[in-house]
Amino acid sequence: LSPGRLAAQNGDWENTSTISSPASIPEYTGPKLYKEPSFKSNKFIINNAISRCCLAGKVNEPQKNKIVEEMEKSSANHFLILFRDASCQFRAVYTMNPETEEMVRLTGIGPRVISPTMVESIYKYSSDRKQFTVIPSKTMSMSVDAFTIPNHLWERKRPGTPKKLGTPK
Numbered sequence: 001l002s003p004g005r006l007a008a009q010n011g012d013w014e015n016t017s018t019i020s021s022p023a024s025i026p027e028y029t030g031p032k033l034y035k036e037p038s039f040k041s042n043k044f045i046i047n048n049a050i051s052r053c054c055l056a057g058k059v060n061e062p063q064k065n066k067i068v069e070e071m072e073k074s075s076a077n078h079f080l081i082l083f084r085d086a087s088c089q090f091r092a093v094y095t096m097n098p099e100t101e102e103m104v105r106l107t108g109i110g111p112r113v114i115s116p117t118m119v120e121s122i123y124k125y126s127s128d129r130k131q132f133t134v135i136p137s138k139t140m141s142m143s144v145d146a147f148t149i150p151n152h153l154w155e156r157k158r159p160g161t162p163k164k165l166g167t168p169k
Helices: 003-009 043-054 058-073
Strands: 079-083 090-096 103-108 121-126 131-135 146-148
Touching: 043 058, 043 079, 043 090, 043 121, 043 131, 058 090, 058 103, 079 103
Parallel strands: 079 146
Antiparallel strands: 079 090, 090 103, 121 131, 121 146
16 A cells, blocks of 8 residues: 555545646636736835935925936936935935946936946935935945945046136226
């Protein structure tokens, strides 16, 4: 007697195999249940961070509305906030290209394109605490919400405008 028949004779039906062979199961022809994984956007989180933390209040409303409008127009999935420094002073919103990992400025003040090597520190936004927390890493990923760049990248080299000499009276 095989172990399965022995179990059936002893009344132990729970441990016996009752699954039919795959060949006898008809192929499923109903609606497609598997959905290709899509990247989840952080647009809502960044929108919250800008509205409740970075540019909160009536005085910042025009700037905040412009930024939110630009984000709505964008087809990007991942947005990042650029801070001036560790004091988390808002400067710009960037979109991140997951293939190249480059950040391109969407709106605000800062370099037009930022490569991962230019990033100094990275932050994650906490919706419940309404604050940004430093992530102890240098690697940009889709879980990053904000970043800073080194101070020397803020010092733009503009062509000097000649100083006006005293105008004759």
